[in-house]
Amino acid sequence: MFSLSEIPQTASTLFSAYSTLAGSMMLLRSFANELIPQQLRSYLCTTFYHYLFNPLSNNLTLVFDEWSGMSRNQVFDAAELYLRTKINPDTERLKVSKTSRQKNFTVSIEKGEEVTDSFQNVQLQWKFVCKEPQNNHSGEKRYFELSFHKKHKQTVICYYLPHVVERAKEIKQEEKVVKLYNRECPYDDDDDGGGGGGMWGSINLEHPSTFDTLAMDPELKQMILDDLDRFLRRKEFYRRVGKAWKRGYLLYGPPGTGKSSLIAAMANYLRFDIYDLELTSIYSNSDLRRILLSTTNRSILVIEDVDCSVEMKDRQNDGASVGSNTKLTLSGILNFIDGLWSSCGDERIIVFTTNHKERIDPALLRPGRMDVHINMSYCTVHGFKVLASNYLGIKGKSHSLFGEIEGLIQSTDVTPAEVAEELMKADDADVALEGLVNFLKRKRIRADESKNNDVKGEEANEVEHEKAKQLKTG
Numbered sequence: 001m002f003s004l005s006e007i008p009q010t011a012s013t014l015f016s017a018y019s020t021l022a023g024s025m026m027l028l029r030s031f032a033n034e035l036i037p038q039q040l041r042s043y044l045c046t047t048f049y050h051y052l053f054n055p056l057s058n059n060l061t062l063v064f065d066e067w068s069g070m071s072r073n074q075v076f077d078a079a080e081l082y083l084r085t086k087i088n089p090d091t092e093r094l095k096v097s098k099t100s101r102q103k104n105f106t107v108s109i110e111k112g113e114e115v116t117d118s119f120q121n122v123q124l125q126w127k128f129v130c131k132e133p134q135n136n137h138s139g140e141k142r143y144f145e146l147s148f149h150k151k152h153k154q155t156v157i158c159y160y161l162p163h164v165v166e167r168a169k170e171i172k173q174e175e176k177v178v179k180l181y182n183r184e185c186p187y188d189d190d191d192d193g194g195g196g197g198g199m200w201g202s203i204n205l206e207h208p209s210t211f212d213t214l215a216m217d218p219e220l221k222q223m224i225l226d227d228l229d230r231f232l233r234r235k236e237f238y239r240r241v242g243k244a245w246k247r248g249y250l251l252y253g254p255p256g257t258g259k260s261s262l263i264a265a266m267a268n269y270l271r272f273d274i275y276d277l278e279l280t281s282i283y284s285n286s287d288l289r290r291i292l293l294s295t296t297n298r299s300i301l302v303i304e305d306v307d308c309s310v311e312m313k314d315r316q317n318d319g320a321s322v323g324s325n326t327k328l329t330l331s332g333i334l335n336f337i338d339g340l341w342s343s344c345g346d347e348r349i350i351v352f353t354t355n356h357k358e359r360i361d362p363a364l365l366r367p368g369r370m371d372v373h374i375n376m377s378y379c380t381v382h383g384f385k386v387l388a389s390n391y392l393g394i395k396g397k398s399h400s401l402f403g404e405i406e407g408l409i410q411s412t413d414v415t416p417a418e419v420a421e422e423l424m425k426a427d428d429a430d431v432a433l434e435g436l437v438n439f440l441k442r443k444r445i446r447a448d449e450s451k452n453n454d455v456k457g458e459e460a461n462e463v464e465h466e467k468a469k470q471l472k473t474g
């Protein structure tokens with residue numbers, strides 16, 4: 001042990017020993033720089049020097065190359081996505097990009113940058129490394145390094161890395177651009193396999209409808225959201241009970257009540273692509289099979305105006321289809337959807353829409369066919385408030401005309417589409433709402449008149465009937 005008086009002397013001795021050692025190191029380095037050729041020196045730097053000049057470390061570093069042989073390394077791709085959400089405030093350089101298909105800018109870490117993360121109390125250090133190509137034939141070598149204390153090796157490999165991969169999957173899903181597949185769109189030339197078989201063309205779904213912007217009663221909206229969430233969660237359940245993982249919705253209601261808007265909101269919420277199937281353009285079951293089999297998982301198959309299937313039935317007899325097994329019937333479609341098609345796909349949603357539920361083929365209404373029936377009704381008071389907030393920005397607070405409008409809406413059959421159109425006619429909220437009041441009043445007068453005419457017509461019929469009776473008996 002040192003006594004207090006010896007400390008300065010000991011410190012000075014230590015300092016001079018350190019200076020001598022550091023001096024020797026520098027000498028050794030400059031000596032090596034002079035004598036050893038550059039290429040060999042850089043090789044030694046990364047191996048021998050590393051051990052010579054770095055103290056023994058408790059850290060373990062995992063390296064994730066971009067490529068694993070000929071295929072991409074999934075952990076590298078996952079890390080790239082995951083680290084976008086972990087950018088530290090002190091990061092100095094970031095990479096920003098955006099393709100035409102992306103909605104938002106992508107901000108990711110630039111080469112050489114480091115990012116820290118923590119997981120179950122383990123501190124983790126990521127580094128993105130890029131190496132210049134070795135020769136003209138090889139590309140830039142890119143990899144991530146992940147360093148942490150050696151004692152956490154198990155936690156990192158067994159729990160942290162799966163967590164990174166899982167989060168990356170979610171981020172990819174969140175960033176996904178929802179597509180609308182239609183057989184009239186230009187054929188899809190993507191490399192993502194969507195619309196396989198070239199049967200479908202696609203465009204990006206630009207429909208801005210979301211569950212927030214939908215004018216619907218809150219309970220119904222919540223019921224649909226809960227149903228969709230439950231459906232997504234129940235992969236195991238469907239497997240256990242031996243049912244195909246699909247869910248059918250029937251949306252019915254007058255034109256302009258938001259059936260198509262609801263489908264777009266569902267697609268935007270789930271990030272599922274939409275396949276819009278025009279039944280009237282399909283002439284045989286074999287066509288239908290090919291078209292349906294080329295749809296992808298995690299998608300919504302939409303068949304609008306399904307009451308027009310009446311026309312399909314008629315087609316059986318007009319000679320357009322050849323042979324009994326090629327006829328296209330609604331039952332045939334439903335059987336195919338229930339059977340072969342849904343058994344070779346996962347996470348499928350099928351939506352049928354109609355303006356006339358009463359005209360629908362009973363096969364569609366049979367129990368177990370369409371799991372959820374949703375009545376898209378005329379505009380309600382709550383629906384009006386959502387539209388007023390969307391179109392005029394009147395949020396939460398009321399307006400002096402609200403009382404009158406609410407009364408008129410309750411006593412008139414008006415669609416959300418009609419209300420929306422009126423609200424769009426002026427930028428000024430007062431003017432727009434006055435316009436809506438006048439529109440609703442006119443609509444109610446017309447409805448009353450046509451009701452009166454109906455009553456008068458019935459009365460006239462009765463009078464005629466009475467006269468005819470009297471003539472007969474007289």
Ligand SMILES: Nc1ncnc2c1ncn2[C@@H]1O[C@H](COP(=O)(O)OP(=O)(O)OP(=O)(O)O)[C@@H](O)[C@H]1O
Nearest residue numbers: 213214215254255256257258259260261416417420
């Ligand atoms: N419930 C609603 N919430 C918000 N906007 C709506 C709603 N219903 C209709 N709209 C507005 O009216 C327009 C037409 O509605 P939409 O196409 O969804 O009706 P639809 O029920 O599918 O009609 P159709 O039976 O004619 O196909 C939408 O673009 C939207 O602007």
Ligand SMILES: [Mg+2]
Nearest residue numbers: 259260261304
């Ligand atoms: Mg529609």
